[in-house]
Amino acid sequence: MSIQGLVEQPTIPSDIPYNADSFNKVVMSTYGRFPIALERGAGCRVWDTQGKEYLDFVAGIATCTLGHAHPVMVEAVTRQIQKLHHVSNLYYVPEQGQLAKWIIDHSCADRAFFCNSGAEANEAAIKLARKYGHTVLEIANPIILTAHASFHGRTLATVTATGQPKYQKHFDPLVPGFHYVNYNDIRAIEAAVTELDEGNYRVAAILVEPLQGEGGVRPGDVAYFKRLREICDETGILLIFDEVQVGMGRSGKLWGYEHLGVEPDIFTSAKGLGGGIPIGAMMSKKFCDIFQPGEHASTFGGNPFVCGVALSVCETLEKENILQNVQEQGEHLREGLRAIALKYPQYISEVRGWGLINGMEIKADIPLTAAEVVKAAMDEGLLLVPAGPKVVRFVPPLIVTEAEINQALKTVDKALAKLTA
Numbered sequence: 001m002s003i004q005g006l007v008e009q010p011t012i013p014s015d016i017p018y019n020a021d022s023f024n025k026v027v028m029s030t031y032g033r034f035p036i037a038l039e040r041g042a043g044c045r046v047w048d049t050q051g052k053e054y055l056d057f058v059a060g061i062a063t064c065t066l067g068h069a070h071p072v073m074v075e076a077v078t079r080q081i082q083k084l085h086h087v088s089n090l091y092y093v094p095e096q097g098q099l100a101k102w103i104i105d106h107s108c109a110d111r112a113f114f115c116n117s118g119a120e121a122n123e124a125a126i127k128l129a130r131k132y133g134h135t136v137l138e139i140a141n142p143i144i145l146t147a148h149a150s151f152h153g154r155t156l157a158t159v160t161a162t163g164q165p166k167y168q169k170h171f172d173p174l175v176p177g178f179h180y181v182n183y184n185d186i187r188a189i190e191a192a193v194t195e196l197d198e199g200n201y202r203v204a205a206i207l208v209e210p211l212q213g214e215g216g217v218r219p220g221d222v223a224y225f226k227r228l229r230e231i232c233d234e235t236g237i238l239l240i241f242d243e244v245q246v247g248m249g250r251s252g253k254l255w256g257y258e259h260l261g262v263e264p265d266i267f268t269s270a271k272g273l274g275g276g277i278p279i280g281a282m283m284s285k286k287f288c289d290i291f292q293p294g295e296h297a298s299t300f301g302g303n304p305f306v307c308g309v310a311l312s313v314c315e316t317l318e319k320e321n322i323l324q325n326v327q328e329q330g331e332h333l334r335e336g337l338r339a340i341a342l343k344y345p346q347y348i349s350e351v352r353g354w355g356l357i358n359g360m361e362i363k364a365d366i367p368l369t370a371a372e373v374v375k376a377a378m379d380e381g382l383l384l385v386p387a388g389p390k391v392v393r394f395v396p397p398l399i400v401t402e403a404e405i406n407q408a409l410k411t412v413d414k415a416l417a418k419l420t421a
């Protein structure tokens with residue numbers, strides 16, 4: 001399954017000028033960046049402008065499901081750009097129809113809407129939920145419940161939906177109509193649904209991640225999600241799952257909700273959907289005619305280019321039985337990380353996750369941070385990404401091999417040995 005060797009390790013220095021100071025003079029400082037620039041990739045490996053090789057367990061933040069320079073993507077991108085790449089939604093886009101059909105054939109959904117990112121997909125779901133609240137439930141002020149420690153995006157509505165004050169600071173006034181409850185807490189959600197039924201205000205939708213990604217790689221509880229489904233069935237409240245990070249095979253099943261034994265009314269996808277090209281989607285089961293023509297749109301959304309490429313990625317996941325690899329390698333990774341945790345009991349408190357989205361949590365009462373572990377691993381040639389201050393996240397391409405997992409485990413062990421010496 002590995003495609004190493006397709007792209008040779010660069011032996012000549014880069015011809016792309018990279019200088020952090022001049023970069024920062026022209027690009028807004030919205031990101032805290034590590035001091036390297038990556039310029040080439042093949043499979044699960046990338047190389048920086050100095051020619052240093054890294055094993056990539058970030059995969060563009062859980063997007064590059066087929067790794068880098070995968071022949072299927074190279075072929076699909078080339079084919080689609082030569083044929084037609086963008087025409088707008090003024091016309092029928094056959095590739096969009098094909099991708100929607102694939103998603104519907106492989107999920108509980110009946111219909112799809114396409115956009116360009118996770119935040120945009122969630123925006124669409126929020127707008128749909130509000131219209132549903134007004135027109136179907138007849139609520140003057142529909143409320144959307146979301147979870148503390150959630151992450152739903154950076155646009156104004158999705159950053160409001162995100163139950164983490166650190167992302168909202170200085171951006172108030174936030175969008176009204178959101179209320180937060182503790183994740184995996186049945187009593188909290190029951191209380192909120194009852195208490196928020198007052199005058200013109202009522203809950204119209206519950207928006208949650210099947211596994212909280214950015215919030216620290218926290219899987220949902222089966223009992224909690226079963227109760228969410230019951231509450232929504234009893235009240236008509238829409239159940240919306242944000243599958244942006246955990247969906248499209250990352251969890252070892254195609255959708256995160258398959259781990260929880262319940263189906264949502266609406267779910268969103270983005271990160272892994274196009275294997276690293278920018279695409280987002282909102283899927284709906286049953287409630288497909290809430291939006292009327294002209295009520296929601298995106299200029300780039302679902303263009304021939306992204307849909308043609310995403311369809312090739314989807315078909316490859318299936319044809320090459322990649323979900324089985326995700327399950328097997330995920331198990332192997334967690335076993336290895338748990339063995340490492342046993343070696344450093346004063347530092348590591350827990351290893352958890354599904355498939356190839358896993359987190360290693362650092363003990364709360366010690367100063368060591370996830371960012372420090374990530375930095376130490378990077379120095380040793382392994383790319384990782386924090387999920388909050390105390391959790392190190394492992395989200396390699398879904399084609400990762402056992403040998404690559406073993407190499408990553410060895411590197412994490414080495415990085416921890418250095419940090420704790």
Ligand SMILES: *Cc1c(COP(=O)(O)O)cnc(C)c1O
Binds near residue numbers: 120242246
């Ligand atoms: C990354 C992420 C988003 C936001 O996606 P963007 O493409 O960055 O807008 C939303 N929800 C979840 C669960 C995510 O992980």
